[in-house]
Amino acid sequence: MSKVLMKGNEALGEAAIRAGCVHFFGYPITPQTEIPEYLCKRLPEVGGVFLQAESEVAAIHMVYGAAGAGVKCMTSSSSPGISLMAEGMSYLAACELPCVVINMMRAGPGLGGILPAQSDYFQATRGHGHGDYQCIVLAPASVQEAVDLMTLAFDLAEKYRNPVMVCADGMIGQMMEPVEFRSEGRGPPMAGNDWALTGCEGRPRRIVNSLHLAPEQNFAYNVRLKEKYDRAAREEVRFELYGDGRPDVLVVAFGTMARISKSAIDDLRREGRRVALFRPITLNPWPYAQCRAAMDAMPEGAKVLDVEMSMGQMIYDVKLAAEGTRTIEFLGKAGGLVPSPDEVAARIRALLP
Amino acid sequence: MGHIAIEQVRCKGCGRCVVACPKNLIEYGTELNERGYAYVIFKGSPEQCGGCTLCAVSCPDQGIEVYNSRDRKVFVNTTGLTEVMTHYCPGCTHGVVHRLVAEVLEEMGLLGRTIGIAPVGCSVLAYEYFNFDMFEAAHGRAPAVATGAKRARPDRIVFTYQGDGDLASIGGNEILHAANRGEKITVIFLNNAIYGMTGGQMAPTTMPGQKTTTTPFGRDTADTGQPLRVAEMLATLATPAFIARGTSHDAKGTLKTRKLIKEAFEHQAANRCFSFVEVLSTCPTNWGLSPNEASDWVEETMIPYYPLGILKRPAPEAVKA
Ligand SMILES: Cc1ncc(C[n+]2csc(CCOP(=O)(O)OP(=O)(O)O)c2C)c(N)n1
Ligand code: SF4
Ligand code: SF4
Ligand SMILES: [Mg+2]
Numbered sequence: 001m002s003k004v005l006m007k008g009n010e011a012l013g014e015a016a017i018r019a020g021c022v023h024f025f026g027y028p029i030t031p032q033t034e035i036p037e038y039l040c041k042r043l044p045e046v047g048g049v050f051l052q053a054e055s056e057v058a059a060i061h062m063v064y065g066a067a068g069a070g071v072k073c074m075t076s077s078s079s080p081g082i083s084l085m086a087e088g089m090s091y092l093a094a095c096e097l098p099c100v101v102i103n104m105m106r107a108g109p110g111l112g113g114i115l116p117a118q119s120d121y122f123q124a125t126r127g128h129g130h131g132d133y134q135c136i137v138l139a140p141a142s143v144q145e146a147v148d149l150m151t152l153a154f155d156l157a158e159k160y161r162n163p164v165m166v167c168a169d170g171m172i173g174q175m176m177e178p179v180e181f182r183s184e185g186r187g188p189p190m191a192g193n194d195w196a197l198t199g200c201e202g203r204p205r206r207i208v209n210s211l212h213l214a215p216e217q218n219f220a221y222n223v224r225l226k227e228k229y230d231r232a233a234r235e236e237v238r239f240e241l242y243g244d245g246r247p248d249v250l251v252v253a254f255g256t257m258a259r260i261s262k263s264a265i266d267d268l269r270r271e272g273r274r275v276a277l278f279r280p281i282t283l284n285p286w287p288y289a290q291c292r293a294a295m296d297a298m299p300e301g302a303k304v305l306d307v308e309m310s311m312g313q314m315i316y317d318v319k320l321a322a323e324g325t326r327t328i329e330f331l332g333k334a335g336g337l338v339p340s341p342d343e344v345a346a347r348i349r350a351l352l353p
Numbered sequence: 354m355g356h357i358a359i360e361q362v363r364c365k366g367c368g369r370c371v372v373a374c375p376k377n378l379i380e381y382g383t384e385l386n387e388r389g390y391a392y393v394i395f396k397g398s399p400e401q402c403g404g405c406t407l408c409a410v411s412c413p414d415q416g417i418e419v420y421n422s423r424d425r426k427v428f429v430n431t432t433g434l435t436e437v438m439t440h441y442c443p444g445c446t447h448g449v450v451h452r453l454v455a456e457v458l459e460e461m462g463l464l465g466r467t468i469g470i471a472p473v474g475c476s477v478l479a480y481e482y483f484n485f486d487m488f489e490a491a492h493g494r495a496p497a498v499a500t501g502a503k504r505a506r507p508d509r510i511v512f513t514y515q516g517d518g519d520l521a522s523i524g525g526n527e528i529l530h531a532a533n534r535g536e537k538i539t540v541i542f543l544n545n546a547i548y549g550m551t552g553g554q555m556a557p558t559t560m561p562g563q564k565t566t567t568t569p570f571g572r573d574t575a576d577t578g579q580p581l582r583v584a585e586m587l588a589t590l591a592t593p594a595f596i597a598r599g600t601s602h603d604a605k606g607t608l609k610t611r612k613l614i615k616e617a618f619e620h621q622a623a624n625r626c627f628s629f630v631e632v633l634s635t636c637p638t639n640w641g642l643s644p645n646e647a648s649d650w651v652e653e654t655m656i657p658y659y660p661l662g663i664l665k666r667p668a669p670e671a672v673k674a
C-alpha cells in the first residue's frame with residue numbers, strides 16, 4: 001500500500017476507522033483538535049457517529065454508554081481533558097468495557113501550556129481515577145507507529161475488555177509524516193460482545209455495573225481484575241532496543257523523547273561510541289524484565305540515562321527495573337521545552353567512560 | 354363485586370393503600386411478616402370492593418393484586434419488574450415510579466428492546482428491579498451514557514432514571530446538553546427534594562425552609578438559592594421536546610403520570626424528540642414524616658411550586674421532520 005503524507009492527529013483519526021471504530025465522542029482541546037476535526041468529516045462517509053460532547057466528562061461517559069452497548073468507540077483529549085475523564089476511566093475499567101482513549105499530552109500542571117510534554121506519565125500509568133484499576137498504555141514514537149498502534153489498541157481493548165490509552169504528545173499529533181495504512185476502508189466491528197447491552201429479546205437480561213457492596217464480593221472482583229492485568233503484563237509487553245548490544249550508556253526514553261534520543265545515539269555511534277536506547281512501547285504493562293536484561297548486558301560501571309519531557313516520572317519505573325543494580329541518571333525538561341538531540345548527546349558524552 | 358390479594362411478604366406496611374382505598378376497606382395490621390413489617394389487612398367483603406385498583410396503584414412494592422366480580426385479575430403485576438423485593442423504605446414512591454416505567458414498556462411491547470440507565474442515588478440498585486438490560490452509571494452522568502448507548506443502538510429504547518441530586522446538581526450539564534441536542538432518549542426524573550441515598554442532605558430542589566441534614570435550620574434561599582425547576586428550564590430550549598411533570602404521591606396523580614411516561618416513550622419509539630418526565634416523589638425517611646404525611650407534604654408544599662402537567666410538546670412540524 002502506498003504512503004500518504006498526513007498530520008499525526010489526522011492519521012490517528014483515519015487509523016481508528018481502519019481499526020473499525022466508527023463511534024467518536026470528544027471535546028476540543030489543543031493539541032489534539034485535528035482528531036475530532038478530521039473525524040467529523042470522515043465518519044459520516046463510513047456511516048459512523050461523530051459527536052462533540054459538552055465536556056470531557058460527558059465524552060468519556062458517552063464512550064461508557066457506547067462501549068456498554070457493544071460498539072468499538074473512542075475519545076481523544078489532552079492533559080487537562082484527561083483529568084476530567086478520570087471518573088469515566090475508572091467506571092469503564094470497573095465495568096470491563098473496551099474503548100480507546102488518545103492522550104496528546106501537553107505541558108502542565110494546571111492549564112500549563114499547549115506545547116508537547118510527557119508530564120502525564122504518572123496519570124497514564126498509575127491510574128487516572130479511583131480504585132485498583134489499570135489501563136493498558138501504548139506510546140508511539142512516530143506517526144506511522146501511532147497509526148499501527150491504533151489497531152493494536154482496539155484489539156487489546158477487546159481482548160482484555162479494558163480501556164486502552166494511546167499516549168502520545170503534541171509533537172506526534174502535529175507532525176506531518178508519510179504513513180502507510182495496512183488495511184483498506186472501515187475495519188471490522190467489535191467481535192464477541194456477548195456481554196453488551198443490546199436489549200434482552202431472546203436472551204437473559206444483562207447488567208453493566210460496578211457496584212459491589214459486599215466487601216468479599218468486591219475483593220473477589222478486584223482479584224479478577226488484577227489477574228487480567230497480570231495476564232496483560234505477561235503477554236502484552238512491547239519495547240524496542242536500539243543500538244549497541246553492550247553499551248556504555250543506555251538511554252531509556254519513550255515517545256518523542258525516544259525519537260530525539262535516537263538521533264543523538266546515531267551521531268555518537270558514528271563516532272564509534274557504544275550507546276543504546278531502550279524504548280518502552282507499552283508504558284503499562286512496563287517492560288521491566290526486558291529493560292533489566294538490557295542493563296545486565298552492559299559492562300561494569302556503564303550508565304543508564306533516563307530522558308523525559310517531564311521533571312522525572314518514568315524514571316521510577318526505570319529504577320524499579322534496575323532494582324538498585326545501577327544508578328539512574330536523569331535528563332528532563334518540562335513546560336513545553338524538549339531536550340534537543342545535542343543536549344541529549346552532550347549528556348551521554350559526559351557519562352561515557 | 355371484587356376483592357384484593359395482599360401479598361404479605363411484599364408488604365412494608367406503609368399504609369398508602371389504606372389511604373388510597375375510597376371505601377376504607379384496608380386497615381393497618383399488627384402481625385409482622387418475615388421481613389419484620391406489620392402488613393396491612395383487607396377487611397372488606399367482595400360486595401364492598403369495587404375493584405377500582407387504586408390501592409394497587411399506590412403500592413410501591415407490588416404488594417396487591419386486584420380481582421373483579423368474575424374473579425378475573427384486573428391489576429396484574431408487570432413482568433417489566435423482577436420478583437426481587439426492593440430496598441426502598443416503606444412508602445417511598447421510587448417503587449411506584451419503577452412500576453410505571455415497567456408497565457408502560459411492557460404495554461408497548463418494548464421490554465426486549467430497552468436499555469435503562471440508573472446512576473447513583475437510592476435507585477442505584479434499579480438494575481436488580483427492572484427486568485431488562487440495565488446500566489448502572491456514575492453520579493449525574495446518565496444522560497451522557499444514554500447518549501452513547503442510543504447513538505450506538507439507535508433502534509433501541511434508551512432511558513435514564515435519575516434523582517434530583519443526580520440530575521439537577523452534579524449532572525446539570527449532562528441533562529442540559531442531552532436535552533438541547535434532542536437526544537432521542539427518555540429521562541425519568543424523580544424529584545424528592547432531597548439527597549435520599551446519602552442520608553438527607555439539601556438538593557437543588559429542596560423547598561424553602563425545608564430541614565435537611567445540611568440545612569438544619571431550614572433551607573435559606575438567600576444563601577442557597579431557590580429550588581431549581583428543571584422541567585421549566587428544559588422547556589425553554591428551542592429544540593423540540595416532550596417535557597412534563599407528574600406526581601407519584603397519590604393514586605390519581607400516579608395514573609396521570611403513567612400517561613405522561615407512556616407519551617414520553619411513544620415520542621422516543623417514533624424517533625421524534627427528547628422526552629422528559631419529572632415525577633414528584635416521597636422520601637418519608639429523610640423528610641421525617643410518615644408515608645401518608647409525606648404524600649400530604651408533596652400535595653401541600655411541592656405541587657404549588659412544581660406545578661403538574663405537560664410543559665412542552667414537540668410542535669406538529671417538528672414531529673413530521
Ligand atoms: C461523584 C460522586 N459524588 C457523590 C456521591 C455520593 N452520592 C451518592 S447518591 C447521592 C445523592 C443522590 O440523591 P438523588 O439523586 O436526589 O437521589 P435519591 O437518593 O434522593 O433518590 C450522592 C451525593 C457519589 N456516589 N459520587
Ligand atoms: S401500599 Fe403496599 S406496601 Fe404499603 S401497606 Fe399497602 S400493600 Fe403494604
Ligand atoms: S431514603 Fe428516601 S428516597 Fe431513599 S429509599 Fe428511603 S424513602 Fe426512598
Ligand atoms: Mg433525591
